[in-house]
Amino acid sequence: MKLYNPGGRGSVMSYAGLLEKIEILSSTLRWASRLERADIEKLLRQSHALRDEVMQLSHKERFVQAATSDAEPVEQTPGERRQALLARSFVFEGTFGDNPKLLDALEVAEKAAPTDLPVLIDGESGTGKELMAKVIHANGSRADKPYISVNCGAIPDNLLESELFGHKKGAFTGASNDRKGKFESAHKGTIFLDEIGEMPLTGQVKLLRVLQSHEIQRVGSDEIIHVDARIVAATNKNLRKLIEEGTFREDLFYRLSVIHVTLPALRERKDEIPLLLAYYGDEAAEALKRRPIKMTPRLRDFLLNYAYPGNIRELRNLVYRLACLAGETADIGHLPEDIRPKAGVPQASLPETMASQAIAPSSLSDAKRAASDEAERAFLERGLTEVGGTVAELARRCDMNRSHLQMLLKKHGIHSKDFRKPRPPQGGAGA
Numbered sequence: 001m002k003l004y005n006p007g008g009r010g011s012v013m014s015y016a017g018l019l020e021k022i023e024i025l026s027s028t029l030r031w032a033s034r035l036e037r038a039d040i041e042k043l044l045r046q047s048h049a050l051r052d053e054v055m056q057l058s059h060k061e062r063f064v065q066a067a068t069s070d071a072e073p074v075e076q077t078p079g080e081r082r083q084a085l086l087a088r089s090f091v092f093e094g095t096f097g098d099n100p101k102l103l104d105a106l107e108v109a110e111k112a113a114p115t116d117l118p119v120l121i122d123g124e125s126g127t128g129k130e131l132m133a134k135v136i137h138a139n140g141s142r143a144d145k146p147y148i149s150v151n152c153g154a155i156p157d158n159l160l161e162s163e164l165f166g167h168k169k170g171a172f173t174g175a176s177n178d179r180k181g182k183f184e185s186a187h188k189g190t191i192f193l194d195e196i197g198e199m200p201l202t203g204q205v206k207l208l209r210v211l212q213s214h215e216i217q218r219v220g221s222d223e224i225i226h227v228d229a230r231i232v233a234a235t236n237k238n239l240r241k242l243i244e245e246g247t248f249r250e251d252l253f254y255r256l257s258v259i260h261v262t263l264p265a266l267r268e269r270k271d272e273i274p275l276l277l278a279y280y281g282d283e284a285a286e287a288l289k290r291r292p293i294k295m296t297p298r299l300r301d302f303l304l305n306y307a308y309p310g311n312i313r314e315l316r317n318l319v320y321r322l323a324c325l326a327g328e329t330a331d332i333g334h335l336p337e338d339i340r341p342k343a344g345v346p347q348a349s350l351p352e353t354m355a356s357q358a359i360a361p362s363s364l365s366d367a368k369r370a371a372s373d374e375a376e377r378a379f380l381e382r383g384l385t386e387v388g389g390t391v392a393e394l395a396r397r398c399d400m401n402r403s404h405l406q407m408l409l410k411k412h413g414i415h416s417k418d419f420r421k422p423r424p425p426q427g428g429a430g431a
């Protein structure tokens, strides 16, 4: 049989080139009707050589080259990048935001999704790692196949193997029936290994074996079962640090992180807090069957500057809490006590622990962004005043996509109807 020839292409190492080599190797395997031992050894050597090449690309190079391999000729604004993803029918699964770091992550996800390469997602708690895993699944060819999620941190060590690989009846006390594991359930689809940093070393060894052979054995059974599951793993731990500490296997890290996506903390995408407040405000109102709450300026100010250690999940929970506890208008007093600033104490003189939760507009880029946000807000308000609150008309005048304009209004918490009241009716129908 004819085997894939690794030397047949140019020697310049590029991400796209490597991906192609890996794909060729996979299809050699996929279409092979029979492989002699010598062929298998040769393919193994080739796959190891490929892995070494991938690992020679630093994390940064892998990331940057994945994001730029189509070499966009012009630099796009975040809005244009999102629109471009939309135009390419990218499935966002409810992920929103125009922060450049988030868009970087989405663009890497877009490129990784159609491949079967393992993806490692990291980021602080509540930054959207699970959501990103669903995005990768939804944009790939396995979208209509199972998506199975496993929380590696929540399974006791002695049950992990059975949970992942299944067991045979009688394999251990309590194994009263044959049972499929998560890997078998994810066959042809995606398995999401959440909190991979919590997996005990014994489980890591077994996982490594599956990654190498694509085969599993149920606990208590000799039968070898082939599984074809795309692996996406996530962690809020620094795996490199765990490797240094000896609690995470380096070889497993490299196998899992062929594509590495890091999600930004909310304090790094502070510009999107207004949009998230508006979005979850509406969502909470709908869920609790009430009118959206208003916020006092000092509460709004607090929420715009709080550091959100629990990221988007914490922001969402806070908004739901406010919607549940407040009457028409929410104030500082509706916040959980542990994060609530003391009444009358200016932010600057807060105790150190609390002050550290607020973000100072420290960098020039933060200051620029704040100024640009302010200009954007003023532009929208002035425009809406001119057109008497008619969003469609404003979109037409500014030559802007109407849904993008709606999103900007939402981001700034601007309601077009507020611009209709003070003006005499001039025939504008609002949007």
Ligand SMILES: Nc1ncnc2c1ncn2[C@@H]1O[C@H](COP(=O)(O)OP(=O)(O)OP(=O)(O)O)[C@@H](O)[C@H]1O
Binding pocket: 094, 095, 096, 097, 102, 123, 124, 125, 126, 127, 128, 129, 130, 131, 132, 236, 312, 313, 316
């Ligand atoms: N970019 C985003 N747009 C909209 N919602 C988001 C976004 N990122 C996260 N969320 C929402 O925030 C919440 C937390 O997201 P998710 O569970 O994916 O985080 P996580 O990183 O897996 O957290 P943890 O580390 O605690 O498991 C979910 O409700 C999710 O829908």
Ligand SMILES: [Mg+2]
Binding pocket: 129, 130, 194
């Ligand atoms: Mg999670």
